[in-house]
Amino acid sequence: MRFETPFSDAQGGSGGFGGPDGKGRANSPDCMDPASVIPATRKLLSAFIFSICVSLLGNIAAACAACLVSLLLILLFRLPWRRLLKILLPVNFFFLFLWIMLPLSIFAPGSGQEPGFASGQAVLLFNLGPFYFYQSGLLLAALITLKGNAIAAMLLALAGTSGISENCRALRRLHVPEKLVMLLLITHSNLGLLAQEAKVIRQAAKLRGFTPRTSPSGYRTLAWLVGLLLVRAWQRAKRVEEAMLLRGFNGRFPLLHLDGAKDIPATGVAGGTGGDSFANRRGDLLLAGLALCSLLILFGDLVIL
Amino acid sequence: MHISEGVLSAPVLLSGGALAVLGLAYSLRKMPWQHIMSVGVLAAGFFVASLAHIPIGPSSVHLILGGLMGAALGWAAFPAISVAMFLQALLLQFGGLTSLGANISIVGYPAVFCGLALRPFLASASFKIRNLGAFFCGFLSVLFSAALSATALAASGADFFSSAWMLFTAHVPVMFIEGLLTVAIVNFVIRVTPDLLGLAGTTRYEV
Incomplete structure (x- = not known):
């Protein structure tokens, strides 16, 4: 059994590229890093608008333009290429499956049921026995791959460059329910700990000579290891819950109202927009630029179609 | 089980998102603030546990554990x-922001319904009934999730029919493995901490 998690190496830190509160590159003295200067709220909102526009595209040229915009932003933010490719690689496994499945059809050309028959443009590429490969499926797979990679790269460049606490605060400002954001924060902060726990469990099993196999006893032992992890999580959950109840946690961390101090909301956001005006202006520029790009691409897509 | 960004059509994305928002609104209202800590820690536990690789011959699959999550957390599993899912989209790029709603609905609803429907069987004192309940808890949650994702794919265009069918077929072995492992996990958990499944006092400590 391998518990392969991206969290074991970045305990409690942010995923992606590590933001200002992670241990990523933003700890460098270069404070004018364009990625960290822009507020997370705007980055998240921009990523969302871009995602929606790009996922609606139906034309390969427009999808290429979207990819170009993502690429430009990655260059602008100076993200490490190696990390980026490592994260994007598993995303493309699903697309690989589509590259094989979409052009494939069991209907011969001229049978009236081949893909693209209605539009009269069924172009057969080649056939392997009873399986026929059509061009239209290949084009669709290419379109989906371009769109998916453009969106994933954009999300990495925008959401991956701010830490999880920043992203949570941004979500709060975007009026995501406080309970959900709190849950996100707690889950994320416990991931590293439980990944560590899983590592210990796995090591203990290995020390006792366990190697995962496809057999009844192998599966039973694996299930016990997973069960043990769940039991540990449960014990931790109970301890934390009791400790929080003891401190009067009720969605807020209560303080004694001695000098007019207010209770601290769980997600640490009391309202207001935060960030200095310079950063805000840059964030606005990014948001406006990206929205314009997305709309232009979408418009171009509609016109070409 | 994740459907990547850029595949689903706009109506499917919209209805998936709307269903996810509905489920979230209901379950968040139902979940008291006091439980949020344990739900968060347990969610992290299930997340890490679902990353475990289960070997089948030379290849391996990973568990989803949706049914078990539904049985342990009820509506809070949603x-x-x-x-x-959001963390996976943010950190691992599995799924994405626009397909997030559809992916949440695909995994969330089967998990909650299987968990809630089969929980009485898990609480049964009879060894046999409990094992059957646990098996179907795992099996059915994956079956329904696979069916939902295949439906979402097929509804996005006629070009995706064969892919949808293939996606469903590929999940059939996963259903059996998930079912069998859920039985073993439930038996282990009930012996060690019956409270985890909300079943305190129902065990007879069979061997």
Whole structure:
């Protein structure tokens, strides 16, 4: 059994590229890093608008333009290429499956049921026995791959460059329910700990000579290891819950109202927009630029179609 | 089980998102603030546990554990799954922001319904009934999720029919493995901490 998690190496830190509160590159003295200067709220909102526009595209040229915009932003933010490719690689496994499945059809050309028959443009590429490969499926797979990679790269460049606490605060400002954001924060902060726990469990099993196999006893032992992890999580959950109840946690961390101090909301956001005006202006520029790009691409897509 | 960004059509994305928002609104209202800590920690536990690789011959699959999550957390499993999905979209790029709603609905609803429907069987004192309940808890949650994702794919265009069918077929072995492992996990958990499944006092400690 391998518990392969991206969290074991970045305990409690942010995923992606590590933001200002992670241990990523933003700890460098270069404070004018364009990625960290822009507020997370705007980055998240921009990523969302871009995602929606790009996922609606139906034309390969427009999808290429979207990819170009993502690429430009990655260059602008100076993200490490190696990390980026490592994260994007598993995303493309699903697309690989589509590259094989979409052009494939069991209907011969001229049978009236081949893909693209209605539009009269069924172009057969080649056939392997009873399986026929059509061009239209290949084009669709290419379109989906371009769109998916453009969106994933954009999300990495925008959401991956701010830490999880920043992203949570941004979500709060975007009026995501406080309970959900709190849950996100707690889950994320416990991931590293439980990944560590899983590592210990796995090591203990290995020390006792366990190697995962496809057999009844192998599966039973694996299930016990997973069960043990769940039991540990449960014990931790109970301890934390009791400790929080003891401190009067009720969605807020209560303080004694001695000098007019207010209770601290769980997600640490009391309202207001935060960030200095310079950063805000840059964030606005990014948001406006990206929205314009997305709309232009979408418009171009509609016109070409 | 994740459907990547850029595949689904706009109506499917919209209805998936709307269903996810509905489920979230209901389950968040139902979940008291006091439980949020344990739900969060358990969600992290299930997340890490689902990353374990289970070997089948030379290849391997990973568990989803949706049914078990539904049995342990009830409706609270819905926000827990949503948060796990969001983290996966953010950190691992599995799924994405626009397909997030559809993915949450695909995994969340089967998990909650299987968990809630089969929980009485898990609480049964009879060894046999409990094992059957646990098996179907795992099996059915994956079956329904696979069926939902295949439906979402097929509804996005006629070009995706064969892919949808293939996606469903590929999940058939996963259903059996998930079912069998859920039985073993439930038996282990009930012996060690019956409270985890909300079943305190129902065990007879069979061997």
